[in-house]
Amino acid sequence: MRILLGVTGGIAAYKSAELLRLLQKRDYDVVVAMTKNAQRFITSLTLATLSRHRVITDMYAEEEAPLGRDIDIEHLRVAASVDLFLVAPATANVLGKFAHGIADDFLSSLFLAVQVPVIIAPAMNVHMWNHPTVQDNIRKLRSQGINIIEPEEGYLAEGVMGKGRLASLETIVNAVVKGTDPRQDFKGETILITAGPTCEDIDPVRYITNRSSGKMGYQLAVASQSRGARTILVSGPTHLLPPANVEFFSVRSAMEMREKVLQNWSRSTILVKAAAVADFKPREFVSQKIKKSSEERCLELVPTPDILSELGKQKGDRILVGFAAETEGVLENARKKLREKNLDLLIVNDITQEGIGFDSDANAVTILTRDGKEFNVPKKSKREMADEILDSIVALRNQRV
Ligand code: CTP
16 A cells, blocks of 8 residues: 655654654555655655655656646646555644645645545644644644644653654554555455556557546556455556556557456456457558658558457456446446446446546446446545445445355
8 A cells, every 4th residue: 555655844854764664564655745844854865765766845846847747747646646645744834734725835735636544643842733723723624534643742852841742653653554444345356457548559650549547447446455455457558657556567559458458367356447448440550650641541440359348258256347438328338238248347437427537536427237236326536436336346246145
């Protein structure tokens, strides 16, 4: 599981290196984001070396964002790839920003973007901690379900005794363990998930693809691994970071996706095909760039193999879950797909509805089961939808035993 550790600028920032090590000992993959002031207390190099990941700082976002790409994208990508957000130490300043939705740096933007449990361990001067404004902010954050680990009494850096010292690292680590998904109802399962679009090349610079962003499939991978499954993700080209603790295979075309899925199929117990596989590919790949001409030109397309149908024919005891994107005759077409592809569940996206589906962070679906049940799941975040889909798989599994 991946933890995002936010470090802010107080003297206790030096303890974040030790905290990071303790989390790693518990098998968490830790990604660090630091505020500018935190970097005055501990270097990003220390935390990058220990975490083996590039540390995210405001400066990095500005310097490294490729030309023409919105730097905000970076915090959304990070937000989507973590299982829990821990801020330790948190200053009075950052508590104020979080409580009031001020997003003027990377860390405070991340706070608004994450859809995972948040744990905050404040550390500050005793008078600051007791200040009514700080206490108001704490109350407000707690009312949003955020776990605030109170500072402890002790000898403070400014030489006085009082409440304000960062809670013990053991207390913080225990809160993280409790905050990660307790269900573990997929332990022992191996889930193979496909995500994203495929790209079918025409020549070295042109290709056919579709509008799938991969978000639904990636969130399914995040949810399944945090519920204890060994998770394999086969993804077409996307802009997303591979989730932590997931076996990841990047592919480009429908043929490559088929190959990777078949390679990993025999060790899987559940297959979820969220990818939007191209149904057609150019008959031939032209190895040199096709030159402009004034003549009309036809692009000949041939069908790609239907991976899901192929697996439906040899599924044995495995649970097979398909997705369907429909624009017309939504349910009739979906029922037909469920039957013809020999699926256990079919997740139907009605892509004509505004504000859901492709590239959006939310989705609304209808879930069809093999035994003829149908239920609508109203609009919710793709992360929450991933858990709903996994819940349906659990229900199906329970029926079998
Ligand atoms: N699928 C697949 N291989 C393909 C095409 C689709 O495995 N070559 C899978 C998708 O991953 C998805 C399901 O089949 O889980 C349904 O995809 P969808 O595009 O909705 O349906 P199609 O079968 O392609 O039919 P149509 O495009 O005519 O609706």
